Amino acid sequence: MEPVEESSRSEHELSAQESIDCFDSDAKRGLTAEAVTHRYEIYGWNQLPTKPGKPAWLRFLLQFHQPLLYILLIAGGVKAFLGSWTNAAVIWSVTVINAGIGYMQEAKAEGAIASLAKAVITETTVLRDGQTLRIPSRELVPGDIVMLASGDKVPADMRLINIKNLQADESALTGESVPVDKSIQPLPADISLAERTNMAYAGSFVTFGQGTGVVVATGAATEVGQISQSMVQRVNLSTPLTRKFAKFSRILLYGILTLATLTFAIGLGQGESWIDMFEAAVALAVSAIPEGLPAVVTITLAIGVNRMARRHAIIRKLPAVEALGGATVICSDKTGTLTENQMTVQAIYAGGEIYRVSGSGYSPKGDICLTVRNPVSPLEDELPPTLKECLIAGLLCNDSQLKQTGEDWSVVGDPTEGALITAAAKASLSQSSLTASIPRLDAIPFESQYQYMATLHDPVSPIIYVKGSVEALLSRCSQMMGRDNQKPPLDSAEIEKTVRKMTEKGLRVLAFAKKEARAHQHSIDHEDIETDLIFLGLQGMIDPPRPEAIAAVHACQAAGIQVKMITGDHIATARTIAQRMGIQKAGPVVAFEGRQLASMDDQQLAQAVEEGDVFARIAPTQKLRLVEALQANGEIVAMTGDGVNDAPALKQADIGTAMGKGGTEVAREAADMLLTDDNFASVEAAVEEGRTVYQNLRKAIAFLLPVNGGESMTILISALLARDLPILSLQILWLNLINSLTMTVPLAFEPKANGLMQHPPRNPNEPLITGKLLRRILVVSLFNWILIFGLFEWAKSTTGDITVARTMAIQALVAARIVYLLSISQLGLSLFHSLRHRTVSIIHAPILVMGIVGAIALQLLFSQWTVMNQLFETAPLTWMQWLICLLPMLPMLPMAALANWIDPSQS
Numbered sequence: 045m046e047p048v049e050e051s052s053r054s055e056h057e058l059s060a061q062e063s064i065d066c067f068d069s070d071a072k073r074g075l076t077a078e079a080v081t082h083r084y085e086i087y088g089w090n091q092l093p094t095k096p097g098k099p100a101w102l103r104f105l106l107q108f109h110q111p112l113l114y115i116l117l118i119a120g121g122v123k124a125f126l127g128s129w130t131n132a133a134v135i136w137s138v139t140v141i142n143a144g145i146g147y148m149q150e151a152k153a154e155g156a157i158a159s160l161a162k163a164v165i166t167e168t169t170v171l172r173d174g175q176t177l178r179i180p181s182r183e184l185v186p187g188d189i190v191m192l193a194s195g196d197k198v199p200a201d202m203r204l205i206n207i208k209n210l211q212a213d214e215s216a217l218t219g220e221s222v223p224v225d226k227s228i229q230p231l232p233a234d235i236s237l238a239e240r241t242n243m244a245y246a247g248s249f250v251t252f253g254q255g256t257g258v259v260v261a262t263g264a265a266t267e268v269g270q271i272s273q274s275m276v277q278r279v280n281l282s283t284p285l286t287r288k289f290a291k292f293s294r295i296l297l298y299g300i301l302t303l304a305t306l307t308f309a310i311g312l313g314q315g316e317s318w319i320d321m322f323e324a325a326v327a328l329a330v331s332a333i334p335e336g337l338p339a340v341v342t343i344t345l346a347i348g349v350n351r352m353a354r355r356h357a358i359i360r361k362l363p364a365v366e367a368l369g370g371a372t373v374i375c376s377d378k379t380g381t382l383t384e385n386q387m388t389v390q391a392i393y394a395g396g397e398i399y400r401v402s403g404s405g406y407s408p409k410g411d412i413c414l415t416v417r418n419p420v421s422p423l424e425d426e427l428p429p430t431l432k433e434c435l436i437a438g439l440l441c442n443d444s445q446l447k448q449t450g451e452d453w454s455v456v457g458d459p460t461e462g463a464l465i466t467a468a469a470k471a472s473l474s475q476s477s478l479t480a481s482i483p484r485l486d487a488i489p490f491e492s493q494y495q496y497m498a499t500l501h502d503p504v505s506p507i508i509y510v511k512g513s514v515e516a517l518l519s520r521c522s523q524m525m526g527r528d529n530q531k532p533p534l535d536s537a538e539i540e541k542t543v544r545k546m547t548e549k550g551l552r553v554l555a556f557a558k559k560e561a562r563a564h565q566h567s568i569d570h571e572d573i574e575t576d577l578i579f580l581g582l583q584g585m586i587d588p589p590r591p592e593a594i595a596a597v598h599a600c601q602a603a604g605i606q607v608k609m610i611t612g613d614h615i616a617t618a619r620t621i622a623q624r625m626g627i628q629k630a631g632p633v634v635a636f637e638g639r640q641l642a643s644m645d646d647q648q649l650a651q652a653v654e655e656g657d658v659f660a661r662i663a664p665t666q667k668l669r670l671v672e673a674l675q676a677n678g679e680i681v682a683m684t685g686d687g688v689n690d691a692p693a694l695k696q697a698d699i700g701t702a703m704g705k706g707g708t709e710v711a712r713e714a715a716d717m718l719l720t721d722d723n724f725a726s727v728e729a730a731v732e733e734g735r736t737v738y739q740n741l742r743k744a745i746a747f748l749l750p751v752n753g754g755e756s757m758t759i760l761i762s763a764l765l766a767r768d769l770p771i772l773s774l775q776i777l778w779l780n781l782i783n784s785l786t787m788t789v790p791l792a793f794e795p796k797a798n799g800l801m802q803h804p805p806r807n808p809n810e811p812l813i814t815g816k817l818l819r820r821i822l823v824v825s826l827f828n829w830i831l832i833f834g835l836f837e838w839a840k841s842t843t844g845d846i847t848v849a850r851t852m853a854i855q856a857l858v859a860a861r862i863v864y865l866l867s868i869s870q871l872g873l874s875l876f877h878s879l880r881h882r883t884v885s886i887i888h889a890p891i892l893v894m895g896i897v898g899a900i901a902l903q904l905l906f907s908q909w910t911v912m913n914q915l916f917e918t919a920p921l922t923w924m925q926w927l928i929c930l931l932p933m934l935p936m937l938p939m940a941a942l943a944n945w946i947d948p949s950q951s
Contacts, residue, residue, distance in 0.1 A: 055260045056231045056240045060205035063258050067187035071205060071256075074171035074189040083185035090184040090200055090262035092269055107143035114297060122326050128774070168199040188259040192250050201266045202244045202257030204228050209253030209489040211458065212244055215379055217267060218612040218663075222387070222552065222587075223251040223458060225490075236638055237267065237663050238612050252443075252458055253489070270665075271692055288812035289341070300332045303756070307763050314766060324763040327773040331755035334780065340744045344792035348737035356721040357701075357730040364716035366741065368699045369734025370680050371605055372805045374727060375671060375693070377685040378611035378618055381703065382597075382625060382724055383587045387459040389467035390588070391551060393542045394581030395430030395527050401470060404588045406446055406453035406462050408469035427471055430525045434581035435471055437556040438464035439478055441499045441509040443489075446475070460554070463585045464511075486567040500568045506561035510573055514543050517555040517577065524579035534579055542582060550620025551584030586617065593724035594625045600728055601626075604804030606679075608657060610667055610693075615660035628657045638662045641669070649673045667693040678809065684719075684727060701727060736796040738806075742817065742949070743791045743868050748784055749821045751861065754828025755779070761833065768846060770836035770853050775916055778906065783858060783899055787865055790895035794870055816947040823946060824864065827939045831932050832857055839925075847919040851907050855921065855929040858903050860936040862896055867940035 055063055064071050068079070075083075108117065117139055124132035168181045171189040181199030184190065190202060198212065210226040218238040227241045244250075244257055246266040263269055304325040311321035348365040352358070359365055376382050386405040391398060392412065403410020412431070427435075444457025446465050455462025465475055482501045490497040496512025510517060518539065523531045539555075546553045557577040561568070597607050607627050611618050615637050622633045635658035644652060653673045662670070667685075671693045674681045683690070683697035691714040694700030702715035719726045755776055762769050771779075813821070832853045839849035869892055907918050921929070 054233060055201075055203045056235065056243050057233050058203065059230050060203065060228050060242075060258075063203040063260065064205060067258055067260070069187040069189060069258055071189060071258075072171075073174040075185070075187050076173055079187070080172065080185055083187065087185055087262055087265075089182045091182045092264060104143060108139060118329075122329075168196070169193075184259050184262055186259050186262060190257055190259060192244065192255045192257065196250045198244045198246055198248045198250065200246050200259045201261035203260050204242050204244055204255055204257040206257075207253065207255040209491055210250065210255040211252040212248045213251050214238070214245060214248040215385075215612075217245055217248055220379075220612050222460065226253075226255060234639075236661050238661060292812045296332070296334075300329050303332065303760060304329045307760060311763055311766075316766060321763070324759065324769065327769060327776065328756060328759045328763070331759050331771075331773075331776045331780075332752055334748050334752050334784075337745070337748055340748065340785065340788050340792070341741060343789055344737060344741050344744060347792045348733055351736075352717075352730050352733045355729040355733065356719055356723065356726040357733070358718040358720060360716055360718065364699050365734055365737045367680065367734070368682055368701075368717065368730050369732075369736070369738045370806055371682040371699060371731060371734075373606045373608060373674055373679045374600060374682045374684065375608050375610050375667075375674070375697070376683075376724060376727075377690055378609050378613055378621060379587065379686075381684050381686060382593050382609065383589050383621060385587060386455075387463040387552075387585050388588050389463045389583050389585045391546055391549075391584040392431065392434060392467070392581060393539075393546075393584075394434040395428055395525060396538075397428070397431075398542065399431060401467055403466075403470060404591075406455055406466050408446075408453070408466055410466075410470045412467075412471055428527070429529050430527065430581060432471070432473075433525055433558065434556050434583065435468040435473055436478065437509040437511060437558060437580050438554075438583060439468040439473055439475055440482060440484070440501060441497055441511045441556075442475075443487075443497075460552070460585065464554075464583065467583060485565075488568060488570065488573075494570065496573075498568060498573050500561060500565065505563065506565045508559045508561050508568060508573060510557045510559070510577060511554055514539070514553055514555045514582070517557050517579065520573060520575060521557055521577040521579040522575065525581070531578060539579070539582070546582065546584035547616065549584070549586075550614075550617040551586050552617075553582055553584045555582055556580040586620070589621050589625050590724060596723075596725035596728040597625050597627060599801060600731065603731065603801045605731065608653075608659065610659045610662055610670060612662055613660060615658070618658045618660040622658045633657050635660060638666050641666055646673070646676075650677055653677065665692075668696055671696045680805070682727070682731075684724065690714075701730075732796060732801055735800050736794070739797060739800070740792050740794050743794065744788050745813070746817060746820060746868055746947070747788055747791065747861075747865060750824035750828055750864075751779060751784065751857070753821060753825025754832055754857070757825060757829035758832045761829075768840070770832050771850060772917060775850065775854060775918070778916055779854065779857070782902060783861075786899045786902060787861060787895050790892040791865075791869065793891040797870070814947075816949065820943045820947040824939065824943055827936070828857060828860070831860060835929075835932070839928075845919065847917060848921070848925070851918040851921060852925055852929050854918075855903060855907060855926070856932045858899065859930050860932040862899070863933045863936040864940050864943075865892075865896070867944060 058066065061071075069075055108114075117136070120132040120136045120139070167178055168184065169191040170177050170179055170184065171191065176191070184200050188200075189205075190199065192198065192210070204210070204226055205228060207226050207228055211223040212226060213223045214220055220238050224238075224241060226244065229242060231240060231242055244255065245268070246261075247268045261267075261269075307328050308318075308321050308325040311324060312318060345365045349359040352365065379385055384405050388404050389401050391400060393399075398415050400413045400415050401410060402413065442461045442464060444455055444461035444465065446462060446469075447454050447456050453466075455465075468475070484499050485502055485506070486500040488494075488496075488498040490512070494512070495516035496510055498508055498510045500506060500508050510520075518534070518536055521534050524534045524539075526532045543553050557579050559573060559577050561572070565572075600607050606629070609618060609622050609627055615635050619633045619635045622628060622635070628634065634656050636652055636656050638659070638661040641649060641652065641659070641662070649669070650673050653670055654677060659666075659670060667683075667690065671681050671683055675696075675698070680699075681697045682699045682701060683693050684701040684703075685691075685694055686703035690702070694702060694714045694716075697716075699717060700715040701717045701719060703719055717730065755771060758770050835856045836849045836853040839852045840846055843849060906912050906916065908920050912918060913920065
């Protein structure tokens with residue numbers, strides 16, 4: 045048997061019988077066992093292929109593939125070669141710790157494709173050799189005839205051939221918030237994925253009715269499978285911080301190697317011993333390497349992770365903390381992210397009046413108010429008869445129920461029907477009481493070809509309630525329910541005018557009617573409601589925005605961050621939600637549909653993504669293209685989403701954010717960050733924390749590098765002048781690791797600066813070391829060099845003890861560093877302002893104070909403890925020598941002020 049011959053037309057263009065014939069199947073008997081076996085050989089199993097992962101040992105080794113770690117590894121190797129095993133062990137331990145942390149973080153991302161595979165594996169009912177069988181979905185092949193029922197997960201992409209009231213929830217794939225009514229009629233070729241009602245897609249859920257379809261795609265060929273492949277093909281993008289850090293490391297690497305080689309060559313040219321010059325070159329390299337910087341970066345990011353976790357944002361990849369702080373655009377999915385993902389009735393038209401319904405979701409908390417009242421207030425008297433009838437119709441002509449779990453409400457059944465039950469509950473109408481007192485005798489289920497549902501009840505005399513589309517019901521109505529139970533002729537023009545007003549607000553509108561049935565009637569059919577219905581009213585509903593998400597959007601905009609809505613929903617609904625949330629930059633909401641984007645070239649798309657506020661009816665591949673277009677425009681993109689359709693865009697974005705509570709496993713695994721409360725407001729909190737992390741990282745760099753600069757200048761000049769080294773390589777390691785970490789790590793705990801979220805995002809192209817920061821580093825480095833070199837030469841000449849001179853130079857440098865640390869910390873600013881008001885407080889920065897106290901204690905041990913004297917070649921100091929070491933704190937005060945004037949961003 046040859047592979048099934050594929051049609052030149054897409055499956056949704058074909059008729060049901062053409063689809064069956066195309067796959068050489070039989071609607072009544074299904075495939076034969078022989079055909080199934082052969083198709084396994086051709087198409088394989090109905091499961092997503094997984095990309096082979098790198099072995100654990102290789103993933104660990106790749107963590108060392110960083111320029112700065114190259115420097116540390118080489119330096120450690122040279123020290124080991126020279127017999128300085130203690131130095132080598134310290135340096136190598138830093139590289140191993142950093143590699144271990146990176147390995148643990150990246151290992152979490154390996155489950156993304158596996159989660160997608162799980163999304164399509166389920167049990168399914170199939171017709172084979174004329175028998176109905178229950179088999180694992182992985183055993184399906186193209187051409188299989190599959191039967192679906194309410195609650196089933198669709199196991200493969202299918203062309204529907206027979207349906208009965210079939211509805212499917214495709215929100216995870218298409219972003220459509222409302223279950224889709226299915227059909228079997230052929231559709232146009234260019235229709236969007238969300239509108240292919242004659243198709244059922246793998247991973248979606250049947251919410252109502254029954255259906256049968258022929259499998260047209262399995263495994264990687266399904267829509268979900270193609271998303272999976274796009275994820276496999278995506279290259280893990282580095283974040284802005286990792287890109288800048290890598291560039292800085294490369295520049296540092298070249299600079300260190302050049303200076304070390306130059307020092308060695310010049311020393312040899314001056315007749316110095318090659319061993320001495322080799323030691324000097326190594327000392328220079330070690331002094332220039334900020335050994336503590338990788339650890340400080342990791343610790344700072346980890347602290348940011350913990351802070352975000354307390355604000356309901358879980359970070360899966362450390363560099364993502366900073367990336368979110370630098371975001372210039374946040375692309376958010378609508379359904380379930382900006383909105384409640386719960387349909388809510390917001391307007392009712394009955395008896396010629398329009399009522400507003402407050403509250404959101406399925407909670408019965410809320411009121412029904414007459415909109416003409418000023419101020420608007422809840423109805424206090426008995427419900428107007430027409431309003432009551434309209435609500436009862438929605439409550440009884442209903443197959444769903446509300447479920448309460450603690451304080452949370454959910455719907456069992458169709459979300460639209462859940463909204464109707466909730467609206468009635470807000471008017472104190474109980475579904476259980478009404479169904480008991482007005483029992484149902486018969487029903488006509490909703491069918492897409494009729495666009496209505498009808499139920500027969502017998503309170504005193506039989507009555508029929510009908511709900512459905514406005515077009516379907518108006519043509520069957522001859523009267524309408526007016527005030528005081530009057531029944532004037534139907535005013536179609538007035539009703540259609542009201543419908544337009546509701547739809548312009550993005551509301552989905554349902555119409556309601558009733559009819560008195562024949563005495564003793566126990567069943568109904570379509571002929572019973574063909575004419576003479578009495579129009580009761582309209583109910584308009586929407587999936588409303590979260591109130592806290594509205595505030596978060598405004599906060600992001602105040603911080604200069606654009607917020608764009610990307611959704612698979614209708615453009616009118618999306619535009620309305622955007623307008624309510626204030627997403628637009630100025631004027632009306634600028635919205636584009638997927639069809640428009642599909643016809644755009646790259647240049648047109650680049651302009652559209654900058655101008656647009658809303659992108660509706662977007663296919664999964666288009667979400668990915670939008671993110672890529674924004675990145676091509678130089679934006680740092682944060683993408684939020686919760687569905688399978690969001691996964692590729694989440695992975696492509698600089699920072700992918702998934703819903704940790706209500707989102708799909710696929711989206712969670714593809715993302716860099718999870719929101720544990722599924723609240724867009726937590727994104728704003730995470731942005732704030734991300735900016736704080738970047739601010740504190742810049743402070744750490746501004747504090748660390750001047751010491752390396754001063755040490756390097758000292759070693760270089762001493763070597764070139766053939767003088768004794770004022771500081772030894774092991775002492776440099778002490779300063780660069782122990783002292784630096786003790787004093788720098790507290791900077792990671794610095795709280796956010798005032799007005800942090802009132803500043804626009806930093807320029808994405810801004811280097812890690814800006815011009816102002818570089819000038820600050822050079823100025824302070826020069827001061828440190830003068831301090832180390834000058835104090836060493838003075839102490840050596842006055843004491844005649846080179847060990848004491850080196851010890852005093854180091855202690856003087858640390859004393860000056862304390863003043864400099866305070867000058868760039870918020871504690872220093874707090875102390876300055878407190879002293880002005882004669883009240884000193886350190887309660888706002890206890891960790892920084894602990895760091896300073898810890899550094900002082902370690903420095904006392906460094907010089908006064910015999911063990912440290914032997915290990916680091918230091919000497920105990922007298923009280924007078926200690927006082928001399930403290931004197932450089934005074935000139936550091938104006939030097940710190942000068943540095944803050946040069947680069948005020950660090951002060």
